[in-house]
Amino acid sequence: MVDQKPRSIHDFATWEPVLRLLRAGDAEGQAARSVRVAGRIGRHGWSLPLRRRLPPPGRAAQTEDMRDESDAVERVQHALADIGVDDVSFTAEISPTGKVALRLLGPSPAVEPGIGTPHPGAIILVEGAVPEPWRRLPDPVPGAAPAPTADRDLLERTLRERLPGAIGATEAEITTAEARLGITLPDELKALYRVTRARWEDWGDDYEAAERESTAVGCELFALDDLYIADASSRHCRWEFAAKEAVVTPPDAAVQGLVGSPGWIVFGDNGGGDRLAVDLTPGPQGHTGQIIMIGHEGNVGASLVADSLTDLIANRHSRRHGSSGQDQPPAVAHVNIRSMPSVEAAAHPGLEVLSIGVWDSVPLSLAPVTALPRLRTLAAYPGTLADPLQIAELTGLEFLELGPQEWRVLLDAGAVPRSLSAAAITVHGNQDPLPIVAIANELLALWDRPQIIQTVLEGNLGAAR
Known part of the structure; x- marks a missing residue:
């Protein structure tokens, strides 16, 4: 007890x-x-x-x-x-x-908790800062238009045949939803909710009615009141993981490779935690109003499901697949004993994230990446850097993850990059948390941020x- x-x-x-x-x-x-x-x-x-x-x-x-x-x-x-x-x-x-x-x-409000460890997690040096992928907005796609298959009248007729007696939303309820979301709902989505507003109380606790609706629509439909915008803030991710992501949209992509978008209107779930959304900000080869799936296991991007909501209702899933962009040098590079063999191999003008992992050879020089214009994240496994002071030459870093000894070198030399928005201390094994907390507090003091109180x-x- x-x-x-x-x-x-x-x-x-x-x-x-x-x-x-x-x-x-x-x-x-x-x-x-x-x-x-x-x-x-x-x-x-x-x-x-x-x-x-x-x-x-x-x-x-x-x-x-x-x-x-x-x-x-x-x-x-x-x-x-x-x-x-x-x-x-x-x-x-x-x-x-x-x-x-x-x-x-x-x-401390400026420090994320560690994962399964007493050591501090990411140290937020700039209040309210979020990683670059979470700041990225959709690119404009001139000429984007609804798919030829989009047909609100056909969609509404089909659903009324499948769901006789369903209670639809009134125009006032749709207007209220639009005001709450701050966006005009596309015609197909309005047509869907005119047939059913998907409120549980409308079914009278009839589980079979709910199941029939899911079958008719092709997903677990959210109530009109539960529609939401899947912008970047809706996709939470810890700083030390989010900073290692990158937004990439190949020129033949149907869906932009974003964390989230003000044009992704989530209206349902596939039953496994993945969200279905109407996409009003498609990729270069996409359609306005296409249906995408936002996976719950990933942090960036979404997959194309159907070219229109009408196609989803008709169970016509899209077969269009753009390239993965793998023919281009990666924006995120991993240098370790099993991936890229050197920092030189990772270096190119579009590199945004460099992660140096377990390494069994001589420590690595950062010289090949010091002049790269887009490098914003560096994570280096303890003991892998030949000269940690080379980090001072990476003037565009917003996130830096190092071992305690490497941080000690930078702090003692007054060489911590002032461009940083967040940082992390890599700790392996059962190291005493107190020296790690001391380093974290030194970093916080440089930005006049709240200390970890002991x-x-x-x-x-x-x-x-």
Whole structure:
């Protein structure tokens, strides 16, 4: 049973059950030495260095197998919820006598939480900054027009035959939706909602009616009130991943390779989390009003489904496929032991992102990319750079990801690029979070951004039994 008594996140008693579990999990030799642990607890998950008990042979793991852990964590989660904080990292040193020095790290509004680690995630150096692909708007396509198959009258007749008795939206309801979205709905989409507004209450909890509608339309149709614009802000992505994406639209593409667009009107789902949208900002070889699918597993781009909403209703999927652009040098290059063999091989005027991964040869020079006009992201695995100070010559960087030693070189030389909007510190293994937090705070100080606050709590667990 979880103790429901309200406790502060800065109350040692809030953390005591977690600390006891961590000490017990490091039982070997704990009587003779101090135990050092670190972890992260968030309102929706946690990462603790615990070895969980294996279930009996032939039985899957169950909630009860980790009840002590979940109860201990929930006490901290309740305290986080009370102050409106999503997560907190911590380190702790537990002496053989049970004396504890617990250090809470953050949070900071300028730092994203790490993933499954107590180390900080991306460091946002410019308030409100987003990566370049998330700032990209659609290119104009002069002459773009609806497909010849677009036929609002045929669409409406077909749906009325398939959905007799469906309750359609009124003109006033359609006008209200347009005002909410700030966009005029295309004729085909208006025709669809004049047949059915897709509200659950209109079906009277009739699941078969909902299924018939999905079959008739060709997707799980959203209610008129739930239409939304899939602009870039609707596609959330962490900075360290988003900065490594690139927007590329080949000249024969039907769909622009965007993160999102003010002309993508989402109206349905394929049942697997992928969104269907009417595309009012097509690619060079696309049609205004074509139907695209925005995948839930990708961060950039969408795929063409049908040339028109009429085609989707008629189950006529498009067979048009543009090129992938693979005949052009990539805007995103990966140099490592299995991909590109050198920085020289990656260098070309259109390069935007350079990621240097695991490398088993001599460290690499950045000289081949120092004059590239579009290079905005550099991520380098620790120990792969021959001279980190060459980074100072990359004057267009907006995101930089390096190991702690490389950051130390730049900071000590006063050579951190001032063009940066965000940064990240690559940490491998169980490195002490405190030196990493110190580097993060030095970077934040350069831009006068909120620091990762450290709070020390002291207490005593008593001697281990």
